[in-house]
Amino acid sequence: MKRGFLKQILALTxxxxxxxxxxxxxxxxxxxxxxxxxxxxxxxxxxxKANTFTYAISGDPGESTNVITSSSRWDLSTIKLIYxxxxxxxxxxxxxxxxxxxxxxxxxxxTFHLRDDVTWSDGEPFTADDVVFTYTEMEKEENxxxxxxxxxxxxxTVAIEKVDDYxxxxxxxxxxxxxxxxxxxxxxMPEHIYKDVEDYEHNEYNLNSVGTGPxxxxxxxxxxxxxxxxxxxxxxxxxxxxxxxxxxxxNSDTAxxxxxxxxxxxxxxxxxxxDKIDLEANNLETYSYSEGRVGYLMVNAxxxxxxxVRQAIFFALNKDDLNxxxxxxxxxYLTPYTFLPPSSRFYSEEVEKYEQNVExxxxxxxxxxxxxxxxxxxYSGSDTAQSAWALLIQQQLAEVGIxxxxxxxxxxxxxxxMHDSENDYDLYFGGYIMGIDPDTFSSLFESGAAYNYMYYDxxxxxxxxxxxxxxxxxxAREEIYKELQAKIQDVxxxxxxxSNNKILVVNKRIQGIEDATLVPVYTFEDTSYLKIEE
Amino acid sequence: xxKYILRRVIQAIPLLLLITxxxxxLISLAPYDAIDAMTTPKMSPELVNMIRxxxxxxxxxxxxxxxxxxxxxxxxxxxxxxxxxxxYNDLVSRIPNTxxxxxPSYVTAYxxxxxxxxxxxxxxxxxxxxxxxxFASVSLSVPTFWxxxxxxxxxxxxLRVLPILGMRTxxxxxxxxxxxxxxxxxxxxxFAFLPGNIRYVRSSTITELSKDYVMVQRAFGASNREILFSxxxxxxxxxxxxxxxxxxxxLVTGAVITESVFGWPGVGPYFVKAVxxxxxxxxxxxxxxxxxxxxxxxxxxxxxxxIVDPRIRGEEA
Numbered sequence: 006m007k008r009g010f011l012k013q014i015l016a017l018t019x020x021x022x023x024x025x026x027x028x029x030x031x032x033x034x035x036x037x038x039x040x041x042x043x044x045x046x047x048x049x050x051x052x053x054k055a056n057t058f059t060y061a062i063s064g065d066p067g068e069s070t071n072v073i074t075s076s077s078r079w080d081l082s083t084i085k086l087i088y089x090x091x092x093x094x095x096x097x098x099x100x101x102x103x104x105x106x107x108x109x110x111x112x113x114x115x116t117f118h119l120r121d122d123v124t125w126s127d128g129e130p131f132t133a134d135d136v137v138f139t140y141t142e143m144e145k146e147e148n149x150x151x152x153x154x155x156x157x158x159x160x161x162t163v164a165i166e167k168v169d170d171y172x173x174x175x176x177x178x179x180x181x182x183x184x185x186x187x188x189x190x191x192x193x194m195p196e197h198i199y200k201d202v203e204d205y206e207h208n209e210y211n212l213n214s215v216g217t218g219p220x221x222x223x224x225x226x227x228x229x230x231x232x233x234x235x236x237x238x239x240x241x242x243x244x245x246x247x248x249x250x251x252x253x254x255x256n257s258d259t260a261x262x263x264x265x266x267x268x269x270x271x272x273x274x275x276x277x278x279x280d281k282i283d284l285e286a287n288n289l290e291t292y293s294y295s296e297g298r299v300g301y302l303m304v305n306a307x308x309x310x311x312x313x314v315r316q317a318i319f320f321a322l323n324k325d326d327l328n329x330x331x332x333x334x335x336x337x338y339l340t341p342y343t344f345l346p347p348s349s350r351f352y353s354e355e356v357e358k359y360e361q362n363v364e365x366x367x368x369x370x371x372x373x374x375x376x377x378x379x380x381x382x383x384y385s386g387s388d389t390a391q392s393a394w395a396l397l398i399q400q401q402l403a404e405v406g407i408x409x410x411x412x413x414x415x416x417x418x419x420x421x422x423m424h425d426s427e428n429d430y431d432l433y434f435g436g437y438i439m440g441i442d443p444d445t446f447s448s449l450f451e452s453g454a455a456y457n458y459m460y461y462d463x464x465x466x467x468x469x470x471x472x473x474x475x476x477x478x479x480x481a482r483e484e485i486y487k488e489l490q491a492k493i494q495d496v497x498x499x500x501x502x503x504s505n506n507k508i509l510v511v512n513k514r515i516q517g518i519e520d521a522t523l524v525p526v527y528t529f530e531d532t533s534y535l536k537i538e539e
Numbered sequence: 540x541x542k543y544i545l546r547r548v549i550q551a552i553p554l555l556l557l558i559t560x561x562x563x564x565l566i567s568l569a570p571y572d573a574i575d576a577m578t579t580p581k582m583s584p585e586l587v588n589m590i591r592x593x594x595x596x597x598x599x600x601x602x603x604x605x606x607x608x609x610x611x612x613x614x615x616x617x618x619x620x621x622x623x624x625x626x627y628n629d630l631v632s633r634i635p636n637t638x639x640x641x642x643p644s645y646v647t648a649y650x651x652x653x654x655x656x657x658x659x660x661x662x663x664x665x666x667x668x669x670x671x672x673x674f675a676s677v678s679l680s681v682p683t684f685w686x687x688x689x690x691x692x693x694x695x696x697x698l699r700v701l702p703i704l705g706m707r708t709x710x711x712x713x714x715x716x717x718x719x720x721x722x723x724x725x726x727x728x729x730f731a732f733l734p735g736n737i738r739y740v741r742s743s744t745i746t747e748l749s750k751d752y753v754m755v756q757r758a759f760g761a762s763n764r765e766i767l768f769s770x771x772x773x774x775x776x777x778x779x780x781x782x783x784x785x786x787x788x789x790l791v792t793g794a795v796i797t798e799s800v801f802g803w804p805g806v807g808p809y810f811v812k813a814v815x816x817x818x819x820x821x822x823x824x825x826x827x828x829x830x831x832x833x834x835x836x837x838x839x840x841x842x843x844x845x846i847v848d849p850r851i852r853g854e855e856a
Contacts, residue, residue, distance in 0.1 A: 064812075067619075069622055069623035074623065077621075153589075206618070206623035226804065227624075228632075228808060229707075229709075229802075229804040230705070253802065255811070255812065256802065258800070259691065262703050263704050266703060418570045420571075420578075422570065424575075448581075448583075
């Protein structure tokens with residue numbers, strides 16, 4: 006009896022243990038390799054490592070990645086490798102890919118000439134049909150494409166027409182200075198592959214698709230990595246690097262250690278992380294580039310209606326201290342004084358800059374007849390920069406007798422709150438990356454606009470936006486936006502704090518970063534220029 | 540016995556339904572949803588509205604719940620809202636990875652705990668007990684992510700003998716490569732599962748040792764060793780078996796933090812990401828899965844208990 010019992014226990018434990026080790030071993034099931042194959046694999050890896058660029062990314066692109074609906078950073082970075090757009094529209098101008106130039110006579114119809122020497126990676130020729138197909142699918146309401154609102158307007162839809170095999174024209178329903186920008190960054194998908202696809206997120210072609218980009222996806226392991234191999238027939242020249250791997254690492258501490266140990270070659274870091282890394286000892290280098298982001302403090306005009314009080318708040322703040330506290334070194338940020346990023350062509354500093362002036366601030370408060378002011382500040386608790394700002398602002402405003410009540414929230418919860426016009430915050434932090442043209446900022450600054458969280462009502466601002474939109478003369482537009490920037494500063498609901506850079510930390514064995522060009526969102530404008538030098 | 544098991548399973552169904560209703564309700568009470576997390580000022584309000592409509596956010600909560608439930612019952616796990624992937628495919632590729640990590644760790648921790656716990660309990664108050672017990676206290680209070688970072692720092696960065704990340708080197712499919720990736724998270728998890736079990740075994744050993752039958756054995760002149768391994772051990776193992784069943788849900792959600800730190804492609808990082816993005820279809824499926832396992836685990840414990848303990852078996856019959 007005694008024996009029997011112990012035997013049962015033993016058998017049970019053993020069974021569990023065996024299943025454990027069995028599962029443990031069967032993990033590698035897809036390959037049952039013999040010794041020689043293993044050796045082969047090892048040497049191959051060394052060779053692989055020598056021509057593989059591994060980039061640590063913080064999100065899983067997923068098998069649903071496609072040119073129509075995908076809009077997150079890492080999805081788009083994946084798409085940028087596999088596909089090409091007609092052209093990219095960046096702060097420094099147009100960068101041509103599948104198209105070579107455009108012309109317009111009436112600022113309504115834009116005619117683009119396409120390259121005639123491009124083939125899809127399966128050998129099929131690239132033609133205007135693919136372009137028409139992609140833009141048409143983007144305009145279909147049921148596809149919910151990311152660029153839908155750039156092509157479909159209340160006044161009508163942008164008409165796409167094939168002129169000949171290598172010429173396409175786009176006709177806007179109204180004259181807009183942002184037309185070219187609205188057509189940019191849309192990646193062209195192969196009509197011959199996707200023509201019968203109805204659901205762009207779920208089909209068998211995503212991530213193993215045929216493209217015109219510098220790389221092709223060859224292997225995707227959910228939660229682990231996406232592996233790309235170079236596209237030998239890439240129309241701008243065969244990429245120098247054979248393999249490119251997007252390694253998915255969601256924990257930033259792990260990513261940094263992996264970067265230091267050489268397991269990954271590149272990682273997008275924040276300044277406090279760069280500060281911790283011993284760059285020299287680990288053969289690393291940093292590259293800092295602007296994404297045109299603006300980080301700001303906003304005043305909810307509904308809750309703080311007095312312009313003088315708002316100006317008093319701004320005069321009490323010290324922008325430099327805020328930036329130094331969160332971005333450590335000046336190479337990691339620019340200081341903006343208007344709603345536009347300093348990298349914008351239309352950026353102007355002929356505005357009220359609100360340099361810190363405690364006396365002025367006190368005087369304004371006195372004029373407004375306000376004492377014992379208490380303000381509620383909302384910010385994202387997980388954002389290190391915002392948390393640092395919150396404490397500093399509390400301190401700086403205390404000097405002029407304003408009490409700040411800090412309210413740390415989840416970042417999405419906060420933006421959902423800001424979206425509610427009845428929210429009880431007086432101040433909040435946020436940040437945006439909008440388009441290149443100042444008109445793309447109108448959804449944030451026009452009175453009553455969908456994303457205007459300041460809830461003000463200033464018809465002058467709306468009129469200036471409308472004027473800038475209607476004007477096609479470059480110099481005249483510059484004047485309008487200069488006035489607009491000054492006006493928005495005057496009403497004192499928006500206090501730009503920073504235009505912080507993205508920082509890419511790269512292993513020095515990876516070269517050609519300048520040629521590949523660092524750009525917002527996609528990291529590299531053209532990965533085919535990257536080189537590996539051991 | 541079969542009848543008993545069947546009855547328990549049927550009893551579990553309303554409980555499961557209640558859990559799903561509660562989870563669904565709590566997620567909907569959150570101050571934002573998955574669409575808010577995706578919205579950028581570049582999207583026109585019309586587009587945002589269209590996306591909302593596509594995912595059914597415009598209908599009342601009970602309609603959404605019903606739709607979700609019907610889908611689940613038809614074996615349709617649904618799609619992630621944030622990146623549109625099929626949840627079923629995602630889980631099929633991730634759950635085995637988690638099991639492969641958790642199961643060996645748990646078994647190791649379990650066996651080590653039995654041995655260490657018995658030794659500590661038998662030597663209550665002596666040096667050996669103090670060492671084991673303080674080890675358990677310390678390891679119980681040390682967070683796993685810290686242990687994980689420490690091991691990564693030592694073995695992955697300082698000594699550079701083990702890889703830091705993931706389950707395999709990209710493109711390499713060998714057993715050695717897998718084991719090299721496996722060893723660190725395995726060690727961390729074993730360390731995490733160990734203290735709870737040690738303490739459990741230790742305290743039940745102490746309880747057993749103070750019972751009358753031990754005194755009787757002593758009076759008969761049995762040696763300590765004999766008492767411990769032939770008499771006390773089997774009584775101690777009884778309650779331990781219940782812990783085995785209760786560990787079942789750990790197979791899915793037992794290593795969330797460790798997996799995230801090591802970039803192990805299991806359920807953990809997937810779940811964390813879904814919670815951050817309020818991706819409710821994923822959260823719901825994982826919650827249903829783990830709560831099912833909790834219920835099944837409890838059932839398993841009871842059944843195992845019946846099998847090994849003749850006293851309970853007698854009552855059931």
